[in-house]
Amino acid sequence: xxxxxxxFTTSDAASSQTASTGGYIxxxxxxxxxxxxxxxxxxxxxxxxxxxxxxxxxxxxRPIRKVRKAIQNSFLVITMWEQKGNRRRLIGFSRATSDHxxxxxxxxxxxxxxxxxxxxxxxxxxxxxxxxxxEDISNVTxxxxxxxxxxxxxxxxxxxxxxxxxxxxxxx
Numbered sequence: 001x002x003x004x005x006x007x008f009t010t011s012d013a014a015s016s017q018t019a020s021t022g023g024y025i026x027x028x029x030x031x032x033x034x035x036x037x038x039x040x041x042x043x044x045x046x047x048x049x050x051x052x053x054x055x056x057x058x059x060x061x062r063p064i065r066k067v068r069k070a071i072q073n074s075f076l077v078i079t080m081w082e083q084k085g086n087r088r089r090l091i092g093f094s095r096a097t098s099d100h101x102x103x104x105x106x107x108x109x110x111x112x113x114x115x116x117x118x119x120x121x122x123x124x125x126x127x128x129x130x131x132x133x134x135e136d137i138s139n140v141t142x143x144x145x146x147x148x149x150x151x152x153x154x155x156x157x158x159x160x161x162x163x164x165x166x167x168x169x170x171x172x
Contacts, residue, residue, distance in 0.1 A: 036083040037091075037120065039127045043077050049090045056112050071095065075104060076131055080124050082115070091115045092124045096132060096140075104132050106142035125155055 023042030047064050055061070071077055080092030091112040098104035106128060111121040132140055143166075144152050160166075 032084070034084055037123075038081050038083065039124070040079050040081065041077060041131070042079070043071055045071065045077075045079060045090070045093075050093055053090055053093060053110055053112055057110055059110065070108075073097070074107075075100065076128065076135075078124065078128050078131065080111070080115075080120060080127075092120060094124055094128050096128060098132075098135075098137060100135075102137065103139045103141070104137045106140065109142075121151065122155065129155075 023040040047067055050067065051061065051064065074095040075098035076096045078094050079090060082089045082091045092110065092115065094106065094109040096104045096106045106125075109121070109125065109128075111124060115121075129140060142152065142157065144157075
C-alpha cells in the first residue's frame with residue numbers, strides 16, 4: 001500500500017483544485033521532475049487529441065462522432081494529463097459503462113507509449129477502480145487484448161473464475 005500512498009497526493013491543496021480544474025480528482029508525482037501528472041473526470045476532451053493518443057498506440061481509427069457518443073454515454077471517464085509549464089498533454093484515457101448499481105465494464109484504457117512502463121497505467125486504473133468503488137459498484141469487468149492480459153492480472157483482475165466464456169454477436 002506504500003506505493004499508492006506515495007503516488008497520490010491527498011492534501012487539502014490538491015482537493016481544493018477540484019472546482020478550478022473541472023473534474024480534477026487526483027495528482028501523481030511526475031516521472032519527469034518538471035512535469036505534473038493529474039487525473040480528471042471532465043468529459044470535455046479534444047477528440048482529435050484523443051485520436052492522436054490512440055494512434056500513438058496503434059489503435060484503429062474510429063469515427064469521431066461515435067467516440068463522442070461513447071464518451072457521453074459512459075458512466076465514468078477518467079483522463080490522465082501531463083502538465084509541463086503551460087503545456088498540457090493528454091497521456092491517458094479510460095472509461096467505464098455501468099448499470100449504475102452493481103456492474104461496470106472498463107473500456108478503452110490507453111496510455112501514451114512515452115508514459116508506459118512508469119506506473120502511470122497502474123495509477124490510471126487505480127483512479128478508475130477507486131471511483132467505481134466510491135459509486136458502490138462491486139463487479140468490475142473488462143476486455144483485454146492478449147498482449148495486456150498480464151498487466152491487468154497484476155492489478156488483481158482474473159479470468160472468469162467460473163470459466164464462463166464471454167459471447168459476442170457481430171453483424172455480418
